[in-house]
Amino acid sequence: MKKLKAILLLAAAAVGAIISVEPAASQDRPLRMVMASTPSFTWLPFLVARNVAFDALQKEIGRTVDVTYAPTTTPAILGLLAGDYDFGIAYVQHAIKAQAENKDLVVLLAMMDSPTAALVVRTDLSEIQSPADLKGKAVGVVGLGSGHHMIALAIADSAGLSADDVTYRSTGGISGWLPSLRGKRVDALIASEPTLSRILDEGIGRIMVDLHDRDTTSRIFKGPHPTVALVARREYVDANPKVTKAVVGAHLNALKWIAQKSPGEVLAVLPDDLKKQQGVEKILQRVLPAVSKDGVVSRDAVVITAKWLRQMGEIPASVTIDPAKISDSRFLK
Numbered sequence: 001m002k003k004l005k006a007i008l009l010l011a012a013a014a015v016g017a018i019i020s021v022e023p024a025a026s027q028d029r030p031l032r033m034v035m036a037s038t039p040s041f042t043w044l045p046f047l048v049a050r051n052v053a054f055d056a057l058q059k060e061i062g063r064t065v066d067v068t069y070a071p072t073t074t075p076a077i078l079g080l081l082a083g084d085y086d087f088g089i090a091y092v093q094h095a096i097k098a099q100a101e102n103k104d105l106v107v108l109l110a111m112m113d114s115p116t117a118a119l120v121v122r123t124d125l126s127e128i129q130s131p132a133d134l135k136g137k138a139v140g141v142v143g144l145g146s147g148h149h150m151i152a153l154a155i156a157d158s159a160g161l162s163a164d165d166v167t168y169r170s171t172g173g174i175s176g177w178l179p180s181l182r183g184k185r186v187d188a189l190i191a192s193e194p195t196l197s198r199i200l201d202e203g204i205g206r207i208m209v210d211l212h213d214r215d216t217t218s219r220i221f222k223g224p225h226p227t228v229a230l231v232a233r234r235e236y237v238d239a240n241p242k243v244t245k246a247v248v249g250a251h252l253n254a255l256k257w258i259a260q261k262s263p264g265e266v267l268a269v270l271p272d273d274l275k276k277q278q279g280v281e282k283i284l285q286r287v288l289p290a291v292s293k294d295g296v297v298s299r300d301a302v303v304i305t306a307k308w309l310r311q312m313g314e315i316p317a318s319v320t321i322d323p324a325k326i327s328d329s330r331f332l333k
Contacts, residue, residue, distance in 0.1 A: 028063075029063070030063055030064040030065060030066040031061060031063050031064070031065045031066070031086055031087070031243065031247070032066050032068070032084070032085045032086045032087075033065060033066065033067050033068070033085060033086065033087045033088070033089070034067070034068045034069075034070055034076045034079055034080060034084075034085040034087075034088050034089070035067065035068070035069050035070065035076065035088070035089040035090075036070050036072070036073040036076035036077065036088065036089060036090040036091070036094070037069065037070065037071075037072070037073070037076075038069050038070075038071060039069060039271050039273070039274065040192075040193070040194075040274070041116060041192070041193040041194065041274065041283055041284075041287045042112070042116045042192055042193075042227075042228065043089060043111075043228055044112075044116075044258075044266075044270070044287055044288075044291065045111035045112065045228065045251070045254055045255060045258060045291055045292070046089045046111060046228070046251070046254075047269075047270055047271060047274070048254050048257065048258055048266060048269055048270070049250060049251050049253075049254035050067065051269040051270075052253075052254055052257050052269055053250040053251065053253045053254045053257070054250060056250065056253075057246055057247065057249075057250035060246045060250075061242075061243055061246050061247075068085065073090065073091075073094065076088055076090060077090060077094050077098070077105075080105070080231070080232070080233065081098065081103050081105070081233065083233070083236075086232065086236055086240075086243075087108075087230060087231070087232045087247055088105075088230075088231045088232065089111070089228065089229075089230060089231075090228075090229065090231050091147055091227050091228060091229065092107055092110070092226055092227060092229050092297060092301065092302070092305055092326075093147060093150070093227075093305050093309055093314075094231065095107045095229070095231050095326050096302065096305055096306050096309055096315065096321055096326055097309065097314055097315055099321060099322070099325060099326060100309075100315035100316065100319045100321065104233060104234040104235065104325070105231050105232070105233060105234070106231065106232060106233075106234045106237060106325070106326065106327070106328040107229045107230070107231050107297050107326055107327050107328065108229070108230045108231065108232060108237070108244065108247075108248050108328055108329075108331060108332075109229060109230040109248050109251050109252060109292075109295035109297075109331075109332060110226035110228075110229050110292045110295050110296060110297045110301075111226075111228040111229055111230065111251065111255070111291070111292055111295070112226060112227045112228040112229075112290050112291060112292060113214055113217070113224065113226050113290060113291070113292040113293070114211055114212055114213060114214050114216075114217040114225065114226075114227070114289070114290040115147065115151050115192075115211045115212075115217065115225065115227050115290070116192050116193065116211075116212055116227070116286075116287050116290045117147075117148060117151055117190050117191060117192040117196075117211055117212075118190070118191060118192075118196055118207045118208075118209060118210040118211060118212070119131070119139075119151075119152070119155055119188055119189070119190055119207070119208045119209040119210075119211075120181075120188065120189050120190075120191050120196065120199055120200075120205035120206060120207055120208065121187065121188045121205060121206055121208050122181060122184065122186075122187055122188065122204065122205055123203055123204060123205060123206050124184075125187055128187065128188065128208070130159065130208070131155050131156060131158065131159035131161070131208065131209060132159040132160060132161065134156060134159070134161065134165075134166050134187070134188060135161055135165045135166065136165070136166075137166060137167070137187040137188060138166075138167040138168075138169050138185070138186045138187050138188075139152045139156075139166055139167070139168055139169070139186060139187065139188045139189065139190070140168075140169050140170075140171045140176075140177065140180045140181075140185070140186035140188070140189040140190070141168055141169070141170060141171065141189075141190050142170070142171060142173060142174060142177075142190070143170045143171075143172075143173065144168060144170050144312075145312055145313070145314050147227060148190040148192075149168060149190075149312060150305075150308045150309070150312060151190050151211060151220075152166070152168060152190050153168075153308060153311060153312065154220050154221050154225075154308060155209050155220055158219065158220045158222075163311065169185070169186055171186070171189070174195060177189055177191050177195050177199070178195065178198065178199065178202075178204075181199060181204045181205055182204060188208070189205065191205075193283045193286065193287055194277045194278075194279075194280075194283055196286075197277075197278070197279050197282065197283055198278075201278075201279070210286075212286050212287060212289055212290045213289045213290070214289070214290075221304050221308075222304065223300045223301065223303075223304045224298055224300055224301040224304070225301060225304060225305065226292065226297050226301050229297060230247070230248065230251055232244065234325075234328075237328065241331075244331055245331045248295075248331040248332065249331070251295070252294075252295050252332065255291065255292055255293065255294070255295055258288070258291050259291070259293055263281060263284040263285055263288060264281075266284060266288065267280060267281070267284060294332070295332050296329060296332065297326075297327040297329070298327070299323040299324075299327070301327075302321065302323035302326045302327055303321075303323060306321040
C-alpha cells in the first residue's frame, strides 16, 4: 500500500511539472497567432509587424511564427481560448467579454488608439446636419453588438440622444454597407476603409463624425477608446514570460516603425491586395493617425468600453470588470 501511494505521489508530481511549464515538445513547434479578421486597413499595425518585425522575433525565440487569418471574430476568440493559438489580434472588448464569462484573456498591447471608422450620412438627406438630427433615423452597423454598434451608440449619446431615439440596423456584414446606402435602407452608417472611400467617391454618403483621430474619439467616448490589440490567455502569458515579452516587443517596434515612416513607406510593406486599393494614399492618411504610439491600454479605456458593452447587453450589468485583470502592461516597460 505504501509503495502504491509513493508511485501515485511521484505520478502527481510529474503531471504537475508538465502542467507548470510549457512542454519541451512545444518549443519545437511554431508560435501560433490568429487575427480575428481577414487583412484590411483596420488591422494595419499587425500587417506591418509581420513584414518589419517578425524576422527578428523568430530569431529571438528560435521558432517560426504561423499566422492564421480568421474569417470572423468568433472562431479566432474560441480558438485562442481553447489553446489552438498562443496570441491573438482582436479588439479590447473581446478580452472584456471573456472576463465577463470567467475566461481570462488579457490585453498586452494596443495597436489602434482610435476606431478606424466614421459616421457617414446619405447625401440626399440634407436635413441631417449633426448627430442630434439622427433622432428617429436608422443607422446601419456591421452587426448588433459589434464595435461599430458601440461607436454609433457613443455618437448618439454625445449628441444627447438615448438608445431608443435611433434605430440600429445590422447590414449583415461589410458587404451590406454599400447596398444599404444605395437602397436607402439606412439613413446613416458606421463605415471603415476601404468601403468608406468608395462611399465618398460614389457620392452616396458624407462624413459627419470621423473617429480616426484621438481628439474626436476622446470627445465621443469621453475618454480613451483603443480597439485593435494583442491579446493572450493569462495562463499562457504567466507560463511563457520570455516569449510574451518578445512578441510584445516585436509589435511595439512595429508601432515605432510606423511612427517614423511616411505613408508611402508604410504602403510598401502592406499586402498586395491592400496596395492595389483605389485611392490607397488617401486611405492611409486617414488610417495612420489611429495607430497607437506606445501600445498602452489605460484603466479608463477598459472602464469606458465595459460601460458600452453593458449598455449593448453584451455583458451582464451585474458583472464587475476589473481593469487590472484586463490590461497587462508589464511587458511594455
